[in-house]
Amino acid sequence: MPLKNKHAEATQLLRASIAHFPTTTLNFDEKVEIFTDGALIVKGNTIQDVGDYLSMHTRYPDAVINDYSGKWILPGLIDSHLHYPQTQSIANYGDQLLSWLENYTFPAEMAFEDEAHAAHIAKVFLNQLLKNGTTTGFVFTTVHASSSQALFRAASDINMAIVAGKVCMDRHCPSNLQDTPALAQRESADLIDEWHNKGRNKYALTPRFAPTSSDAQLAAIGELASQYTDVFIQTHLSENHDEIAWVKSLFPSANGYLDVYDKYNLVRERAVFGHGIHLNQEEWERLGEARATIAFCPTSNLFLGSGLFNMEQARASNVHVALATDVGAGTTFNMFKTYGDAYKVSQLRNAPISPLEGFYLMTQGAAAAHKLDDEIGNLNPGTAADFIVVEPRFDELTALRIDKDALFKDVFFALSILGDDRMIEETWISGQCCYSKKENLDAMA
Numbered sequence: 058m059p060l061k062n063k064h065a066e067a068t069q070l071l072r073a074s075i076a077h078f079p080t081t082t083l084n085f086d087e088k089v090e091i092f093t094d095g096a097l098i099v100k101g102n103t104i105q106d107v108g109d110y111l112s113m114h115t116r117y118p119d120a121v122i123n124d125y126s127g128k129w130i131l132p133g134l135i136d137s138h139l140h141y142p143q144t145q146s147i148a149n150y151g152d153q154l155l156s157w158l159e160n161y162t163f164p165a166e167m168a169f170e171d172e173a174h175a176a177h178i179a180k181v182f183l184n185q186l187l188k189n190g191t192t193t194g195f196v197f198t199t200v201h202a203s204s205s206q207a208l209f210r211a212a213s214d215i216n217m218a219i220v221a222g223k224v225c226m227d228r229h230c231p232s233n234l235q236d237t238p239a240l241a242q243r244e245s246a247d248l249i250d251e252w253h254n255k256g257r258n259k260y261a262l263t264p265r266f267a268p269t270s271s272d273a274q275l276a277a278i279g280e281l282a283s284q285y286t287d288v289f290i291q292t293h294l295s296e297n298h299d300e301i302a303w304v305k306s307l308f309p310s311a312n313g314y315l316d317v318y319d320k321y322n323l324v325r326e327r328a329v330f331g332h333g334i335h336l337n338q339e340e341w342e343r344l345g346e347a348r349a350t351i352a353f354c355p356t357s358n359l360f361l362g363s364g365l366f367n368m369e370q371a372r373a374s375n376v377h378v379a380l381a382t383d384v385g386a387g388t389t390f391n392m393f394k395t396y397g398d399a400y401k402v403s404q405l406r407n408a409p410i411s412p413l414e415g416f417y418l419m420t421q422g423a424a425a426a427h428k429l430d431d432e433i434g435n436l437n438p439g440t441a442a443d444f445i446v447v448e449p450r451f452d453e454l455t456a457l458r459i460d461k462d463a464l465f466k467d468v469f470f471a472l473s474i475l476g477d478d479r480m481i482e483e484t485w486i487s488g489q490c491c492y493s494k495k496e497n498l499d500a501m502a
């Protein structure tokens with residue numbers, strides 16, 4: 058067990074510069090809350106208070122003080138779409154979506170029939186999240202129910218809020234990765250009963266994407282979505298032109314890609330669609346009306362040559378957007394770098410995404426889209442004590458580039474371009490320090 062907290066029972070005061078969005082907003086400049094000399098008050102597994110150091114010190118005179126002056130405390134980051142079985146297939150050359158699946162993804166996922174392998178990769182995966190400051194992930198597992206079990210178990214060991222689900226596929230993939238409509242429904246329902254809202258775990262119904270599920274399977278998953286109205290749904294949507302053409306040929310009666318899911322009650326609040334790069338106007342409007350979310354995965358979209366996400370259209374259609382890595386097609390576990398690539402994508406579209414919006418899309422904005430902002434995404438009193446300690450001047454170049462008294466938006470932007478896991482000093486989950494760079498404390502050691 059990794060946990061380092063000598064003062065678990067005491068009230069703790071963590072002094073640092075602090076930034077977060079306490080509320081849902083589109084006015085990022087005005088609504089970001091910043092305490093240059095701030096303090097976070099943590100008691101047990103929750104945040105008790107946040108404010109200026111002096112006022113917090115006066116209000117909590119007996120709190121044990123941890124001094125992180127010069128560093129930033131931020132909410133734990135949320136990665137809204139990634140694949141833990143692909144941890145090992147990150148950074149493979151040469152393919153776009155459909156051949157990538159065939160050549161790298163499916164072979165990697167077959168290995169998860171072995172439960173020991175799944176348990177091992179789950180730990181490596183969670184280590185990578187924590188050392189990059191991510192405290193909640195929306196995670197695809199594999200078709201094997203045991204692969205979901207392995208991830209939920211590992212996350213439960215550190216009381217981490219994970220959202221995950223068994224991948225459902227009953228066609229167009231290797232036969233040993235196929236389930237059936239009935240099996241997908243039964244295993245998903247069993248996993249919901251066992252894990253959803255148990256501890257901090259949450260379940261997501263997870264059809265991989267329309268081409269690998271028959272109508273019967275999508276209908277079976279849709280029945281579960283109707284039955285369990287607060288579970289998440291996660292899948293892929295309109296990532297690549299060949300994929301879209303394939304969906305059209307497989308579902309000739311549907312009115313577009315999104316409609317394939319809509320027909321089966323899979324487009325709603327808490328439905329998270331990976332990518333959504335090539336959507337038509339009607340689909341944008343439907344996503345906004347349904348209050349569904351798109352996971353924007355810029356490093357993956359560039360790596361697989363999928364296209365440039367249209368953030369302006371998402372805003373215009375009131376579609377929730379959350380940033381995500383999409384590892385292993387994504388090229389990093391680091392959400393700061395992910396925003397760095399989102400910025401580059403938006404520059405190519407002549408509509409740069411501001412640093413504060415980028416920060417919002419991996420914290421409060423993501424949490425609110427997922428209806429989880431009473432638990433994660435901000436540093437409000439009563440929420441889970443999931444947060445990170447960031448050292449902005451972690452090497453020679455960042456020390457040169459980032460002034461000691463730089464504004465948060467400048468610090469965040471520079472780190473999104475220059476940063477990596479070295480800037481994450483500590484990652485705290487549920488009031489416990491689960492990763493410490495200095496003490497070489499591994500999340501899952």
Ligand SMILES: [Zn+2]
Pocket residue numbers: 138139140293331383
């Ligand atoms: Zn994906």
